[in-house]
Amino acid sequence: MNTTHYPSAHIFQSPETHTLSVVVDNEPGVLARVVGLFSGRGYNIESLTVSETEHEKHLSRITIVTTGTPMVIEQIKNQLDRLVPVHRVVDLTVSGKVLARELALIKVKGKGEARVEALRLGDAFRARVVDATTESFVFEITGKSDKIDEFVGLMGPLGLVEYSRTGVAAISRGPEAS
Amino acid sequence: MSRQMTGAEMVIAALQDQGVEVLFGYPGGSVLPIYDEIFKQEKIKHVLVRHEQGAVHAAEGYARSTGKVGAVLVTSGPGATNAVTGLTDALLDSIPLVCITGQVPTHLIGNDAFQECDTVGITRPCTKHNWLVKRIEDLPRILHEAFHVAKSGRPGPVVIDIPKDVQFATGTYHGPKNIQHKTYRPKVKGDMDAIRQAVQMLGKAHRPIFYTGGGVINSGPHASQLLRELVRTTGYPITSTLMGLGAYPGNDAQFLGMLGMHGTLEANMAMHESDLIICVGARFDDRITGRLDAFAPHAKKIHIDIDPSSINKIIKVDCPIVGDVGHVLEDMIRVWKSTQPDVDKKAIRKWWEKIDHWRARKCLAYRNSDEIIKPQYALQRLQEAVKGKDVYFTTEVGQHQMWAAQFLTFDEPNRWMTSGGLGTMGYGIPAAVGVQMAHPKSLVIDIAGEASVMMTMQEISTAVQYRLPIKIFILNNHYMGMVRQWQELLHGGRYSESYSHALPDFVKLADAMGGVGIRCEKPSELDAKIAEMIAVDRPVIFDCVVDPAENCFPMIPSGKAHNEMLFGETVEDIGDVIDEKGKMLV
Numbered sequence: 001m002n003t004t005h006y007p008s009a010h011i012f013q014s015p016e017t018h019t020l021s022v023v024v025d026n027e028p029g030v031l032a033r034v035v036g037l038f039s040g041r042g043y044n045i046e047s048l049t050v051s052e053t054e055h056e057k058h059l060s061r062i063t064i065v066t067t068g069t070p071m072v073i074e075q076i077k078n079q080l081d082r083l084v085p086v087h088r089v090v091d092l093t094v095s096g097k098v099l100a101r102e103l104a105l106i107k108v109k110g111k112g113e114a115r116v117e118a119l120r121l122g123d124a125f126r127a128r129v130v131d132a133t134t135e136s137f138v139f140e141i142t143g144k145s146d147k148i149d150e151f152v153g154l155m156g157p158l159g160l161v162e163y164s165r166t167g168v169a170a171i172s173r174g175p176e177a178s
Numbered sequence: 179m180s181r182q183m184t185g186a187e188m189v190i191a192a193l194q195d196q197g198v199e200v201l202f203g204y205p206g207g208s209v210l211p212i213y214d215e216i217f218k219q220e221k222i223k224h225v226l227v228r229h230e231q232g233a234v235h236a237a238e239g240y241a242r243s244t245g246k247v248g249a250v251l252v253t254s255g256p257g258a259t260n261a262v263t264g265l266t267d268a269l270l271d272s273i274p275l276v277c278i279t280g281q282v283p284t285h286l287i288g289n290d291a292f293q294e295c296d297t298v299g300i301t302r303p304c305t306k307h308n309w310l311v312k313r314i315e316d317l318p319r320i321l322h323e324a325f326h327v328a329k330s331g332r333p334g335p336v337v338i339d340i341p342k343d344v345q346f347a348t349g350t351y352h353g354p355k356n357i358q359h360k361t362y363r364p365k366v367k368g369d370m371d372a373i374r375q376a377v378q379m380l381g382k383a384h385r386p387i388f389y390t391g392g393g394v395i396n397s398g399p400h401a402s403q404l405l406r407e408l409v410r411t412t413g414y415p416i417t418s419t420l421m422g423l424g425a426y427p428g429n430d431a432q433f434l435g436m437l438g439m440h441g442t443l444e445a446n447m448a449m450h451e452s453d454l455i456i457c458v459g460a461r462f463d464d465r466i467t468g469r470l471d472a473f474a475p476h477a478k479k480i481h482i483d484i485d486p487s488s489i490n491k492i493i494k495v496d497c498p499i500v501g502d503v504g505h506v507l508e509d510m511i512r513v514w515k516s517t518q519p520d521v522d523k524k525a526i527r528k529w530w531e532k533i534d535h536w537r538a539r540k541c542l543a544y545r546n547s548d549e550i551i552k553p554q555y556a557l558q559r560l561q562e563a564v565k566g567k568d569v570y571f572t573t574e575v576g577q578h579q580m581w582a583a584q585f586l587t588f589d590e591p592n593r594w595m596t597s598g599g600l601g602t603m604g605y606g607i608p609a610a611v612g613v614q615m616a617h618p619k620s621l622v623i624d625i626a627g628e629a630s631v632m633m634t635m636q637e638i639s640t641a642v643q644y645r646l647p648i649k650i651f652i653l654n655n656h657y658m659g660m661v662r663q664w665q666e667l668l669h670g671g672r673y674s675e676s677y678s679h680a681l682p683d684f685v686k687l688a689d690a691m692g693g694v695g696i697r698c699e700k701p702s703e704l705d706a707k708i709a710e711m712i713a714v715d716r717p718v719i720f721d722c723v724v725d726p727a728e729n730c731f732p733m734i735p736s737g738k739a740h741n742e743m744l745f746g747e748t749v750e751d752i753g754d755v756i757d758e759k760g761k762m763l764v
Contacts, residue, residue: 078487
């Protein structure tokens with residue numbers, strides 16, 4: 001059963017993934033507003049990162065990866081834009097020049113052949129070892145989300161203990177500000 | 179102009195500078211400094227309500243009937259949580275309000291102090307914006323910003339949460355001049371290319387219809403005048419949502435009545451068969467559209483709205499125009515006059531013939547009775563009695579609200595106050611208090627149901643205290659009528675908990691509260707008793723005992739399209755009309 005009130009036309013559109021960059025006033029509660037909007041209206045958040053980017057101007061940049069039909073994505077952008085502390089909403093996916101990266105810290109425990117294999121794979125993925133004991137490593141890896149997915153998947157049988165990801169930070173290519 | 183003063187003084191100074199004349203509120207521990215300042219001044223009249231929800235609804239009634247920003251003052255904790263229903267109501271109906279809440283002192287925030295609650299957290303999703311003021315330096319700016327945010331763009335409620343120590347602290351007050359928000363700049367002028375395209379579409383249409391809503395009212399009386407001008411210039415039919423009633427004269431030949439779930443046949447059929455819908459300040463709400471995949475299947479759509487997020491939210495439109503209704507209509511009229519579109523007069527004449535054919539069906543007809551008062555008849559008599567009078571109506575929520583929308587006529591904007599989006603039972607009495615405060619000499623009538631009245635009837639006491647002669651016209655059927663109707667339609671007539679077994683004697687109740695009670699049980703007594711109600715210069719509860727079994731028709735059952743309406747006299751076995759899927763819907 002569909003979750004909207006009435007069978008709606010836009011549920012027949014297929015969902016797309018979009019990366020949105022939202023420039024906001026860095027004031028208390030602004031993240032709660034953005035997150036509350038997503039949960040309150042039933043939108044998806046696949047990844048969300050937020051950090052102050054321009055200290056003097058009190059600006060923060062929130063990067064959100066979300067999925068939805070084109071009509072829902074348009075709604076999300078309009079709803080975000082409507083929030084009072086939001087300066088602008090840029091859909092990096094629509095501009096077609098999105099540069100998106102994520103960082104992960106991955107703890108792997110193991111000895112013998114598995115340990116060597118993990119190190120070798122770490123090399124191949126350009127992961128750095130940032131902590132080591134005789135029976136464990138912590139890798140730091142940067143890249144697109146699917147690269148990190150893949151690396152985490154490979155570490156699974158080699159003694160993966162736990163990992164932490166930053167979520168996606170994104171910006172547009174080229175000289176212009178997005 | 180900047181002066182040294184305390185936070186509490188700043189609140190009053192800012193309210194005065196913003197032109198607030200009436201403040202609805204309820205005191206408590208954490209707003210006492212502000213109440214102390216209220217005591218020391220005379221410019222702002224404070225209305226002491228009996229419950230904070232009443233304060234917000236009263237401010238809504240005040241705002242909606244004047245076009246000004248409504249002002250509310252409540253205390254922390256329960257004061258703030260009691261205001262939440264009113265704030266949500268105002269958000270859904272786009273009513274500009276500034277609600278000031280007290281908060282425990284900053285050093286106690288987060289300690290579960292007495293009467294502490296996370297007011298900004300709780301009200302975040304039910305306000306347009308809110309602020310917690312932690313420093314006295316921020317207070318003057320936030321106070322003025324709050325008014326700007328509440329009234330500009332798509333209006334809405336805002337909350338300013340002020341800790342008690344900030345109310346006591348001293349700082350420099352600045353007046354409202356040069357207050358410009360950093361980010362919030364709503365667009366009011368429509369895009370001229372889109373407007374030209376819209377006028378072109380308007381000129382080419384064969385079966386056009388104007389579909390107008392509360393946005394026209396919010397845009398101001400000027401927008402209603404422009405709407406009338408455009409509609410008359412084109413000669414096209416017009417229908418309105420519940421929220422938009424009064425923007426166009428209700429008795430004009432071009433007006434088809436309200437549309438939607440309980441709208442008229444002519445309005446809904448015209449929407450269904452139209453080839454162009456001009457949506458002006460409305461939002462394709464689910465009560466309007468019915469089944470979406472069968473909504474206006476042949477129509478192109480123009481959508482004028484100040485809120486970009488209303489556009490393409492539910493219905494994909496062909497020509498969106500983001501802007502204030504007043505500005506956009508003004509441009510449209512100018513373009514129409516300068517381009518003089520070549521309207522296909524024959525097609526429009528044929529369209530009107532079709533509409534007249536639907537009109538002839540007289541969809542609002544009901545079977546009257548000599549024995550028992552039909553609610554529709556009571557409203558028709560009331561309408562007759564107030565003809566030519568300076569009258570404002572508020573309503574509660576339910577059958578009586580729909581009948582009021584169908585059977586009362588509104589010729590001017592800002593005369594009709596009802597809870598449309600949230601559907602808040604108990605809205606009507608406090609809203610009437612607010613309206614009467616703004617218009618002391620006018621006749622203010624709350625069309626009510628006995629169940630709704632029980633939700634906020636303590637505000638009758640407010641009306642008595644401030645000598646507000648509001649008239650509470652109860653269509654008393656002993657049932658939560660709309661619940662009963664749906665139970666009849668959808669749940670096999672099992673009237674689960676929708677009958678009130680222990681209603682008060684409303685005449686005695688009125689008497690006990692210091693008002694006047696009138697009971698009317700026979701159709702023949704109606705005229706005389708209504709006249710008596712109007713003549714009394716005190717709050718009146720009019721207990722109009724009506725047919726308990728009457729249903730509100732026409733009706734588009736849930737999950738059905740505009741051309742699948744039910745009518746009063748034809749419905750015999752109603753249980754089969756709504757299919758399983760329809761029963762899932764609200």
